[in-house]
Amino acid sequence: MIPFINTVFLEILLLIVCYLGDTLLQHPVVKQQFVVALTDSLTHGIVGGISWAIVCDLKFKKQECLECILCLVLAMLVDTDHFLSARSFSLKAALSLPARPPFHATTLVILVDITLVIVAAILKSQNLILGAMIFTTAWVSHHVRDxxxxxxxxxxxGETAAIPKPLYLGIILAFPLLMKILHLFFDKQRLKDKTIILSGAQLV
Ligand SMILES: [Zn+2]
Structure with missing residues (x-):
């Protein structure tokens, strides 16, 4: 029952953060480019962090907290491509690019995920799979907000039309739940592998 309440609470929090972040961006107080960029970037980060808290069912264990922070940082990292493409630290240059910068291509998320899953399968690395899930949660939430x-x-x-607000909020709320199912499956698998290794060790 408690994990369910946790999830509902975090989903409501996610909705509030999106609403506040979006409203703040349109508020007359937020005029300066720097404040707009910072507010938007922080909202992306917090949305990413809360999304992962839903996925891992955060109980404030050290590992879970680190994963949430990683997801927050990764969600904010997407916008660094503005500066990389502009080859400048100037916010003005970064925000006046002629085209969308590369980290904003959703096809890149798919390609990185395919690569990570293949490498994880070759190396039999469960950490890489976990990394791919954190990366996907962070970048998809950023792409959907944008x-x-x-x-x-x-x-x-090419690109789709702008996502209508109810659909965008629906995806932001539903995606972590989808990743949570994957995460639960991954956890079960990890536990199974551990049991096999342990029983193997006992046999020896
Ligand atoms: Zn962005």
Whole structure:
């Protein structure tokens, strides 16, 4: 029962953060480019962090907290491509690019995930699978939030129309639940592998 209450609480928190972040961006108080960029970036980060808290069912264990922080940082990291593409630390240059910068291509998330899963399978690395899940949660949440304003970008195929607000919020709330199911499956698998290794060790 408690994990269910936790999830509901975190989902409501997620909705509040999205609402506050989006409202603040349109508020006349937030005029300066720097404040706009910082507010948006922080909202992306917090959305990523809470999303992972839902996925891992956060009980404030050290490992879970570190994963949430990693997801928060990764969600914020997407926007560094503005500066990389502008080859400048100037916010003005970063925000006046002629085209969308590369980390905003959703096809990149798919490619990175396929690569990580293949490498994880070869190396039999469960940490890589976990990393791929944290990365996906962080970047998809960022892309969907941005998609509300500009649509999703599937380079080189093109981009979708801007995602309507109810749909964008629906995806933001539903995606961590989907990843949670994957995470539970992954945890079960990990436990099974551990049991096999332990029983193997006992046999020896
Ligand atoms: Zn962005």
């Amino acid at each position: 998609g509300h304003r500009r649509g999703l970008w599937f380079y080189p195929f």
